[in-house]
Amino acid sequence: MTATEGTRGGAGAEAERGAGPGAEAVAGAAPRRVRRRPDWGKYLTWAVLAWLFAPILFMVAFSFNDAQGRHNVTWQGFTLRWYGDAFAYPDLNAALANTLSIAVLTMVVSGVLGTLLGVALGRYRFRGRAATDLVMFSAISAPEVVLGAALLSMFLTMNVATGYLTVLLAHVMFSVSFVAITVRARVLTMDASIEEAARDLGAGPVTTFRLVTLPLLLPAVTAGGLIAFALSVDDFIITSFVSGSTQTFPLWIWGATRVGIPPQVNVMGTLIFAVGVLLAAGNVLLARRRAR
Amino acid sequence: MATATHPERAGPGEGPGATALPAISLERISKTYRSGGEAVAAVRELDLRVEKGEFFSLLGPSGCGKTTTMRVIAGFEDPTTGTVRLHGDDVTQVPPHRRDVNMVFQSYALFPHMTVFDNVAFGLRRKGVAREELNRRVGEALELVELAGRGRTRPGRLSGGQQQRVALARALVNRPSALLLDEPLGALDLKLRQAMQIELKRIQRDVGITFVYVTHDQGEALTMSDRIAVMNEGRVEQLGTPAEVYEHPATRFTAGFIGTSNLLSGEVADTGGGVTAIEVAGAGRVLAAGGAQAGGFPAGVRVDVTVRPEKVAIARAEPRGDLVRLRGTVTEVVYLGSATHYTVKLGNGAEIVVFQQNSSDAVGAAERGDTVWVSWRPEHSSVLTN
Numbered sequence: 001m002t003a004t005e006g007t008r009g010g011a012g013a014e015a016e017r018g019a020g021p022g023a024e025a026v027a028g029a030a031p032r033r034v035r036r037r038p039d040w041g042k043y044l045t046w047a048v049l050a051w052l053f054a055p056i057l058f059m060v061a062f063s064f065n066d067a068q069g070r071h072n073v074t075w076q077g078f079t080l081r082w083y084g085d086a087f088a089y090p091d092l093n094a095a096l097a098n099t100l101s102i103a104v105l106t107m108v109v110s111g112v113l114g115t116l117l118g119v120a121l122g123r124y125r126f127r128g129r130a131a132t133d134l135v136m137f138s139a140i141s142a143p144e145v146v147l148g149a150a151l152l153s154m155f156l157t158m159n160v161a162t163g164y165l166t167v168l169l170a171h172v173m174f175s176v177s178f179v180a181i182t183v184r185a186r187v188l189t190m191d192a193s194i195e196e197a198a199r200d201l202g203a204g205p206v207t208t209f210r211l212v213t214l215p216l217l218l219p220a221v222t223a224g225g226l227i228a229f230a231l232s233v234d235d236f237i238i239t240s241f242v243s244g245s246t247q248t249f250p251l252w253i254w255g256a257t258r259v260g261i262p263p264q265v266n267v268m269g270t271l272i273f274a275v276g277v278l279l280a281a282g283n284v285l286l287a288r289r290r291a292r
Numbered sequence: 293m294a295t296a297t298h299p300e301r302a303g304p305g306e307g308p309g310a311t312a313l314p315a316i317s318l319e320r321i322s323k324t325y326r327s328g329g330e331a332v333a334a335v336r337e338l339d340l341r342v343e344k345g346e347f348f349s350l351l352g353p354s355g356c357g358k359t360t361t362m363r364v365i366a367g368f369e370d371p372t373t374g375t376v377r378l379h380g381d382d383v384t385q386v387p388p389h390r391r392d393v394n395m396v397f398q399s400y401a402l403f404p405h406m407t408v409f410d411n412v413a414f415g416l417r418r419k420g421v422a423r424e425e426l427n428r429r430v431g432e433a434l435e436l437v438e439l440a441g442r443g444r445t446r447p448g449r450l451s452g453g454q455q456q457r458v459a460l461a462r463a464l465v466n467r468p469s470a471l472l473l474d475e476p477l478g479a480l481d482l483k484l485r486q487a488m489q490i491e492l493k494r495i496q497r498d499v500g501i502t503f504v505y506v507t508h509d510q511g512e513a514l515t516m517s518d519r520i521a522v523m524n525e526g527r528v529e530q531l532g533t534p535a536e537v538y539e540h541p542a543t544r545f546t547a548g549f550i551g552t553s554n555l556l557s558g559e560v561a562d563t564g565g566g567v568t569a570i571e572v573a574g575a576g577r578v579l580a581a582g583g584a585q586a587g588g589f590p591a592g593v594r595v596d597v598t599v600r601p602e603k604v605a606i607a608r609a610e611p612r613g614d615l616v617r618l619r620g621t622v623t624e625v626v627y628l629g630s631a632t633h634y635t636v637k638l639g640n641g642a643e644i645v646v647f648q649q650n651s652s653d654a655v656g657a658a659e660r661g662d663t664v665w666v667s668w669r670p671e672h673s674s675v676l677t678n
Contacts, residue, residue: 197397198414199389
């Protein structure tokens with residue numbers, strides 16, 4: 001922060017010095033002090049960051065709360081107890097395992113499908129391209145409640161038993177558009193002649209995709225995959241419609257609100273958050289290394 | 293079809309007669325695009341032969357079809373009609389990765405995620421060249437473009453000129469039967485561009501590979517080429533050595549596109565013995581003995597005749613009788629240091645531009661308002677078609 005202040009002051013002083021004949025006149029005298037205006041942009045930035053991080057901070061803090069009884073809503077002192085006892089509820093563990101495995105599968109499946117979709121939409125003109133666009137955006141913009149209800153009636157009509165598989169299908173359905181859009185944006189900014197160069201140098205279509213297209217798209221593919229993962233871990237509304245008797249982490253918590261949410265939920269939330277931060281940081285580092 | 297990519301293994305074609313086969317030949321190539329339900333012709337019935345080892349330029353303004361022609365040769369565009377042959381083999385249906393030509397792209401199109409070495413080695417690895425040979429050839433290629441020792445750098449860290457040379461090495465290392473260059477110097481600044489022109493020509497001489505060079509820069513084409521095809525609206529306007537194309541433009545387009553030209557309109561008065569006499573109303577008679585078509589015009593036909601400004605002499609005294617001589621008034625004198633540019637208005641209102649070197653006896657040949665003679669030799673004027 002001080003570094004920024006320094007440059008700011010310097011730039012201001014320079015502007016002052018270049019102020020024309022008036023500035024010449026006071027040469028030799030002490031430089032006039034630059035009146036600094038309050039930097040609203042800076043305050044706003046901090047306010048937004050605080051707004052974003054406050055709930056997370058509370059989640060993390062309350063994972064260390066020495067809560068007594070069934071409720072973890074008032075601060076009662078610091079403890080590491082819940083971390084030692086994180087997996088005390090077998091059905092919560094199972095719900096978490098479901099959520100994580102569904103999220104990983106969603107990430108992989110929608111990552112692959114979304115990448116192919118994004119490349120197709122960004123690179124080629126084909127019949128049904130506009131329709132594909134429309135379906136993608138409606139999958140994003142449709143209210144979740146409506147989608148969830150519609151999916152449930154579809155599965156019922158088709159006689160598909162709701163459960164783990166239907167949750168996975170639903171999650172891939174709403175994630176794939178996000179991956180496709182991210183990848184398409186990258187494809188559009190990519191110089192098409194790079195792929196032509198690979199072809200020109202003797203690489204067939206598949207080799208070109210493997211050695212050139214995919215590596216260049218990788219930042220977008222991983223970003224899209226991470227979005228898919230996050231959406232899947234998070235989802236409650238659609239999942240609640242199509243889960244049948246399968247429990248996921250959000251569903252379990254929702255169920256627990258009536259009887260009190262144990263601190264273990266905060267512990268798991270904190271751990272998931274930590275993993276997410278690590279993945280995002282890894283993606284940033286990777287992108288930076290590639291950029292060099 | 294498989295032999296198309298391996299001309300060295302062509303067998304029967306490798307006899308003494310094989311040297312006569314052009315490196316590239318295009319036979320009646322047309323390329324039509326559909327744009328909003330409308331057919332747009334980029335290339336029209338193009339016939340072209342590029343000889344082995346030649347530095348061949350496709351020169352023309354943007355949209356003239358030169359890049360499309362090159363992409364047809366590389367295999368990135370399927371011609372609507374016509375045949376593409378490389379060393380006599382029909383490759384019209386062969387995909388780009390199985391054609392024995394390599395391309396240097398205008399944007400360089402280097403692989404940003406690979407090192408310079410891996411970029412250059414890309415083509416050899418696709419062919420399965422053994423490691424020792426690969427290392428040696430990549431090393432040689434980098435040396436050729438004076439980038440030895442930069443193999444482990446990523447392209448993003450190199451300057452534009454260096455990236456350009458990596459692109460060149462990446463193509464040359466494969467020893468293609470022809471190298472296609474799509475305005476490769478377009479993104480460089482003037483000084484670097486001029487240095488690279490000489491560099492490219494040197495490399496082409498050293499490796500002896502056929503170069504097909506696409507450019508809209510007439511200076512570039514004149515400097516480097518063995519032959520130039522001047523293209524306009526999907527057709528070849530004129531084909532010839534730089535000197536032929538410059539000294540004796542055959543069409544109005546070529547005369548206007550390359551260099552500066554003086555253009556006079558008149559009527560063929562007399563023809564024969566390789567000389568055409570053109571009567572330019574209100575100015576005088578112009579003899580034209582230059583160019584392939586000189587003497588080939590019947591009397592009475594309206595034609596244009598052209599002469600380059602540096603061929604024209606300006607003088608107050610009457611010139612010799614065997615020269616083309618016209619009288620006019622100097623309307624403008626621009627002194628440029630090494631040369632002076634005069635504009636002379638003729639009796640019919642047409643203007644003739646004269647470039648005169650400022651050698652000691654030519655300084656101050658005329659001043660604004662002077663009545664002067666402009667003259668040139670008949671073989672320096674060319675009759676233009678269309």
